[in-house]
Amino acid sequence: MTRNTGRSSDEYADVTETLRTLLALEEGDPGRIRIRDAVVERCLPLAEHIARRFDGRGEAFEDLLQVARLGLVNAVDRFDPERGSDFVSFAVPTIMGEVRRHFRDAGWAVRVPRRMKELHLSLSKATSELSQQLGRAPTASELAEVLGIDQEEVLQGLVAGNAYQTVSVDRSSPSGDDGLTLADTLGDYDAALDEVENHEALRPLLEALPARERTVVLLRFFGNMTQTQIAERVGVSQMHVSRLLTKTLAQLREQLGDNF
Amino acid sequence: MAKSASIESARDHNPPVVELRVEAHPDQLAVLRAVAAAIALQHDFDLDTVADVKLAVDEAATRLIMGAPEDAILACSFRAALPLLHISLSAPTNDASAIGQPRSFGWHVLNSLTESISVTSDDSRATIDMSIAEGSADR
Numbered sequence: 001m002t003r004n005t006g007r008s009s010d011e012y013a014d015v016t017e018t019l020r021t022l023l024a025l026e027e028g029d030p031g032r033i034r035i036r037d038a039v040v041e042r043c044l045p046l047a048e049h050i051a052r053r054f055d056g057r058g059e060a061f062e063d064l065l066q067v068a069r070l071g072l073v074n075a076v077d078r079f080d081p082e083r084g085s086d087f088v089s090f091a092v093p094t095i096m097g098e099v100r101r102h103f104r105d106a107g108w109a110v111r112v113p114r115r116m117k118e119l120h121l122s123l124s125k126a127t128s129e130l131s132q133q134l135g136r137a138p139t140a141s142e143l144a145e146v147l148g149i150d151q152e153e154v155l156q157g158l159v160a161g162n163a164y165q166t167v168s169v170d171r172s173s174p175s176g177d178d179g180l181t182l183a184d185t186l187g188d189y190d191a192a193l194d195e196v197e198n199h200e201a202l203r204p205l206l207e208a209l210p211a212r213e214r215t216v217v218l219l220r221f222f223g224n225m226t227q228t229q230i231a232e233r234v235g236v237s238q239m240h241v242s243r244l245l246t247k248t249l250a251q252l253r254e255q256l257g258d259n260f
Numbered sequence: 261m262a263k264s265a266s267i268e269s270a271r272d273h274n275p276p277v278v279e280l281r282v283e284a285h286p287d288q289l290a291v292l293r294a295v296a297a298a299i300a301l302q303h304d305f306d307l308d309t310v311a312d313v314k315l316a317v318d319e320a321a322t323r324l325i326m327g328a329p330e331d332a333i334l335a336c337s338f339r340a341a342l343p344l345l346h347i348s349l350s351a352p353t354n355d356a357s358a359i360g361q362p363r364s365f366g367w368h369v370l371n372s373l374t375e376s377i378s379v380t381s382d383d384s385r386a387t388i389d390m391s392i393a394e395g396s397a398d399r
Binding site: 127136137138139140141154155158159195196197198199202220221224226227228238242245246249252253256258259260 | 294297298301302304305306307308309310311314315318319322357363364365366368369372395
């Protein structure tokens, strides 16, 4: 065995075996969660490797990484060793599928000049760096200064972000839980939710949202956090949070109809 | 000196207004969002507040569009009196109840996004006035 060819499968050869051990345990055995977490952690470089392959195509790397890790968690949860394949051959397409879906969801709705996409991307990067430094979201003039460009150009780049397809109501994630271990569940917001008159209609709809979407809505509208704070908590960019919020609100509006 | 001071104060009392009239149709929401974002950015609001402005305009405009008759015009005006950005949206209505109950989830959303918000409506027209403060997302 040469060192380089072993990269994909052999490097993670133990994982298939470990997952077999996991599945041998009873449902609800605390060992399951421990093994699952360990496997996810063990395979994080795999997710990062795939995220890197898609880097530089107009999406922030931190978003790609997050999405790839999500794909990894899904792969770990869905892997069935009885089907005869090893874990890596199952995980790679699963993770790539998740990343591709992200590109499709975030796809530009209209043709935006390449230069504009690049500008948008550098704005996205600078936004997250500045947010870290300032402890709040930056303004257009702060971004202009850091990037050494005109404020007018910042405006253009950010408004071009509106060309992102933000609303697609018919496409919602099929599963209610995407495996992210986000601590925020509806129960934490009972009191705040009770303030809303139609909370009985709202609750099941929130419940049915994917964990990430639910968390973003809860933190923004019931947890009083800013988009930048939420971005940091969830591990994606502020622009991504903004997109998720717009999309999810449109979906809830559709579902609640006159009751929204 | 005196002259420039009086110009300043005239400005204070009458800040420039940007007005936009679009068909009261969901297709126009993207235009409204883009203009709202451009105005907030121009006044150097931080990006969190800019995002709030967009969501609030989106939400308020959707409500008015739902209650508007076909071919109606939605009028939207933006007036910055820093630190506040006042936004007023208005459209003819044949169903004032589409504006919704004050304690619904949608109104909860609008209340969390804005500094102040009010609705006036009669049989034929509904108006939503709201203001968002610079840096308010951070409070």
